[in-house]
Amino acid sequence: MNSPSCVYLDYAATTPVEPLVAARMAECLGRDGAFGNPGSTSHIYGEAASERVEAARAEVAATVGAEPAEVIWTSGATEANNLAIFGIAQYNAQVGRHIVTVRTEHKAVLDPCRELERRGWRVTYLTPDRSGVLDPAEVAAALRPDTVLVSVMHVNNEIGVIQDIASIAALCARSGSARLHVDAAQSIGKCAVNFSELGIDLLSLSAHKAYGPKGVGALVVSRARGVQLKPLQYGGGQERALRSGTVATHQVVGMGAAFALVNTAPQDETLRIALLRDRLWDGLRSIGGVLRNGDFKHSVPHLLNVSFEGVEGESLLAAVRPHIAVSTGSACTSITQEPSYVLRALGRDDRLAESSLRFSFGRFSTEADADTAVSVVKRAVERLRRIGGA
Amino acid sequence: MTYNELTRRYFEDACEVAGVLIGPDCFRGASGSRAQGTWVQFDVQVDSNAHPGTVRAVRFQAFACPHIIAVSAWLAEQAPGREIKAQLPESVQSLRERFDVPIPKLGRLLIVEDAWMAALRAAQAARSRGAE
Numbered sequence A: 001m002n003s004p005s006c007v008y009l010d011y012a013a014t015t016p017v018e019p020l021v022a023a024r025m026a027e028c029l030g031r032d033g034a035f036g037n038p039g040s041t042s043h044i045y046g047e048a049a050s051e052r053v054e055a056a057r058a059e060v061a062a063t064v065g066a067e068p069a070e071v072i073w074t075s076g077a078t079e080a081n082n083l084a085i086f087g088i089a090q091y092n093a094q095v096g097r098h099i100v101t102v103r104t105e106h107k108a109v110l111d112p113c114r115e116l117e118r119r120g121w122r123v124t125y126l127t128p129d130r131s132g133v134l135d136p137a138e139v140a141a142a143l144r145p146d147t148v149l150v151s152v153m154h155v156n157n158e159i160g161v162i163q164d165i166a167s168i169a170a171l172c173a174r175s176g177s178a179r180l181h182v183d184a185a186q187s188i189g190k191c192a193v194n195f196s197e198l199g200i201d202l203l204s205l206s207a208h209k210a211y212g213p214k215g216v217g218a219l220v221v222s223r224a225r226g227v228q229l230k231p232l233q234y235g236g237g238q239e240r241a242l243r244s245g246t247v248a249t250h251q252v253v254g255m256g257a258a259f260a261l262v263n264t265a266p267q268d269e270t271l272r273i274a275l276l277r278d279r280l281w282d283g284l285r286s287i288g289g290v291l292r293n294g295d296f297k298h299s300v301p302h303l304l305n306v307s308f309e310g311v312e313g314e315s316l317l318a319a320v321r322p323h324i325a326v327s328t329g330s331a332c333t334s335i336t337q338e339p340s341y342v343l344r345a346l347g348r349d350d351r352l353a354e355s356s357l358r359f360s361f362g363r364f365s366t367e368a369d370a371d372t373a374v375s376v377v378k379r380a381v382e383r384l385r386r387i388g389g390a
Numbered sequence B: 001m002t003y004n005e006l007t008r009r010y011f012e013d014a015c016e017v018a019g020v021l022i023g024p025d026c027f028r029g030a031s032g033s034r035a036q037g038t039w040v041q042f043d044v045q046v047d048s049n050a051h052p053g054t055v056r057a058v059r060f061q062a063f064a065c066p067h068i069i070a071v072s073a074w075l076a077e078q079a080p081g082r083e084i085k086a087q088l089p090e091s092v093q094s095l096r097e098r099f100d101v102p103i104p105k106l107g108r109l110l111i112v113e114d115a116w117m118a119a120l121r122a123a124q125a126a127r128s129r130g131a132e
Helices: A019-026 A044-064 A077-091 A107-118 A136-142 A165-175 A249-262 A269-285 A313-320 A341-345 A350-354 A367-388 B005-012 B066-078 B092-098 B103-131
Strands: A071-074 A098-102 A122-126 A147-151 A179-183 A202-206 A217-221 A290-293 A303-308 A330-332 A337-339 A356-360 B026-033 B038-047 B054-063
Touching: A019 A249, A044 A071, A044 A202, A044 A217, A044 A249, A071 A077, A077 A107, A077 A147, A077 A179, A077 A202, A077 A217, A098 A107, A107 A122, A122 A136, A136 A165, A147 A165, A165 A179, A269 A290, A269 A303, A269 A367, A313 A337, A313 A350, A313 A356, A313 A367, A313 B005, A313 B066, A337 A341, A337 A350, A341 A350, A350 A356, A367 B054, B005 B066, B026 B103, B038 B066, B038 B103, B054 B066, B066 B103, B092 B103
Parallel strands: A098 A122, A098 A147, A147 A179, A179 A202
Antiparallel strands: A071 A217, A202 A217, A290 A303, A303 A356, A330 A337, B026 B038, B038 B054
């Protein structure tokens, strides 16, 4: 849908597929394309598909500084997170049953951890500081002889804060038993990720946050560090027997193409996006009573999360919704809203957590988009404050 | 969250009847709390000249979701000319249906009712005192 009256500022939720990516995907679908089963290498159809899959694997690996053989295709970052957490926990069940993670992780990490707790594992949930930054010393203090996994996201999906993965990786390596899993779904194209240099054991990736298709992702599993995990599903033994099932050629080819494009983006694109964010922030702060959520310095350039004092969250969203597409600081179910657990973990009260908006820019964002957002939000906040007598 | 056409309209036009009324013939009622997420206040001005015993004007303030703002705005708009009675012009259930308010928000509608009743009760009491 292309709605000229509604500005899209939710690139952290998902991105449109690049036309070049869509074209490469289409080449794998039809009778004249690489439609074969990539596992059926006994004939040229399967071989052609397999070649595409392996080329895509190499593209993804190159983008994150990994070896192609370390890339395991999944249906997305959620499955990658589940595979990493359950896979490590179950493989090491006799070694230890303690996991360390952070309260501000994505639900795709927290929910598997909660499930493991129900099954008898112990989980330590660390709290970042009020700006969302996790002190590696907190990780060091939480590590125990029976810790088998530390799971810390690279870039937070709500506030954009970047964690010090290199320091945390060094701590895990010293511990001997703890493997480090990093959810990097929000990182690709926004800040550099080098799997081998950072010393990460497992890395979750998503295609659709980086102008690739939905429904595909990957878990990068370090071979150099001998990481072993138990699969979640069994069948044909594809993907080093870690993720059985026919590989969706068009999906992984789309992911490979999207990741390859990340490396060809103009060098000043990051600066352009950062300037858009700063333009938006300058406009919003002029309204008054506006609080920025997350650390200013350690954050990705494309994301801005702010809370508005004296404004009810659902009304704020209802007022801006016809004009700008943004995310809110509340998990909206069909009938009620829950304040963001991420913002609450940062110390924001329920009202401020609910009255927050997440703006995220992307490849197609313009200065006019930022200006529209400022004017729409300013009008809504002033109107709601007048109604509320604030 | 989706809203019916009436809710959208009154939410968007709420500013027209939002505000406060101050004066010897104005009476206030409020309920709820901002900290809890819903707060509503009504100011009722009684007509003591042309049509004694009736409401002259109502203004409201609300820190609330679109449904509650819309209902409050509708009540304020409907009130002028009505007899001063400490009750809603229609039942909470009827308001819920009219504005398609989700059942889990029923408690918020009761906050509107409490604020409305408090303002009208204050107006009624003052009128009774005046008649004595």
